[in-house]
Amino acid sequence: xxxxxxxxxxxxxQWSLRAIDRAIDLASKTDAKVMLLMVKDWSYLQPVLLExxxxxxxxxxxxxxxxxxxxxxxxxxxYHNVNVExxxxxxxxxxxxxxxxQIKALHVNMLFVGRQGRSQIVDILLxxxxxxxxxxxxxxxxxxx
Numbered sequence: 001x002x003x004x005x006x007x008x009x010x011x012x013x014q015w016s017l018r019a020i021d022r023a024i025d026l027a028s029k030t031d032a033k034v035m036l037l038m039v040k041d042w043s044y045l046q047p048v049l050l051e052x053x054x055x056x057x058x059x060x061x062x063x064x065x066x067x068x069x070x071x072x073x074x075x076x077x078x079y080h081n082v083n084v085e086x087x088x089x090x091x092x093x094x095x096x097x098x099x100x101x102q103i104k105a106l107h108v109n110m111l112f113v114g115r116q117g118r119s120q121i122v123d124i125l126l127x128x129x130x131x132x133x134x135x136x137x138x139x140x141x142x143x144x145x
Contacts, residue, residue, distance in 0.1 A: 007099070039095040
């Protein structure tokens with residue numbers, strides 16, 4: 001029988017770190033695998049351009065290497081003594097879209113997402129990745145405060 005797969009949306013925030021803790025804890029009790037997925041949203045790296053200015057050029061490979069070294073590798077090292085198979089991935093795109101695509105492609109059993117505490121008004125007006133996923137993924141989701 002294939003091991004269940006838990007996907008954790010990682011952004012380096014304290015909320016996503018708590019989501020990883022929850023996923024690892026449950027995976028150790030249920031013999032599941034954990035994938036840490038970081039989605040780099042290109043639009044956040046591109047500044048608003050003013051007339052007469054040139055765009056900032058972002059080296060995608062350097063950005064990926066930096067993110068892996070500062071976020072993903074330390075997380076895997078943190079849990080090296082835990083008896084859970086942990087993998088990582090970094091994908092560029094819209095976080096909600098990429099996470100939904102990965103859930104389907106990898107046949108994920110459960111999603112863990114840190115939910116940053118914001119006001120209800122901001123969530124209503126702007127939404128959040130966690131709220132969008134909670135309404136559209138079609139699998140159990142754990143929103144970690």
